[in-house]
Amino acid sequence: MNIEDFREYCIAKKGITEEFPFDEYTLVFKVMGKMFALVALKRLPTQVNLKCDPEYAEELKEAYDGDIIPGYHMSKKHWNTILIERISPQLTKKLIDHSYNLVVSGLTKKLKTELENLE
Structure with missing residues (x-):
């Protein structure tokens, strides 16, 4: 998968925004602000x-050694860095x-309701 396909897949999801909150080189996708x-x-x-x-993160890192690694500049427990052209x-x-589903599951009830009501 290339970066354009990755972006298209992400922005097609419900409640998505994309922005550059850190610098002009790091594109961030958020669902309902998360x-x-x-x-x-x-x-x-x-x-x-x-x-x-x-637990799934550990399984992935073991199964895809070098192609899925601990999250770069992120919580190593909750984030993975994925070399998308290699998988x-x-x-x-x-x-x-x-x-996406992990983040949505952690949203407040109010935000989940807003997300459900989006067209």
Whole structure:
């Protein structure tokens, strides 16, 4: 998966915004104001950070040694850095979905209701 496909998949989800809160090279995707994905635009190979359940994160790092690593500049327990050009697009989409769903599950009841009511 390339960066354009990654972006398109992320922004197609409900309640998404994209911004550059840290610098002009780090694109952040948020659902209802909560971060679920970051992309380092100037790094090659393309690296993205996605939130992940801690146990699943360990399984992924073991199974995809070197292609999925502890989150760069993030909580190593809750975030993975994924070299998206080295893993399948299907797995990348699955990990985006996992990250998005984790963040949505942690939203307040009010924000979940707002998200559900979005067109």
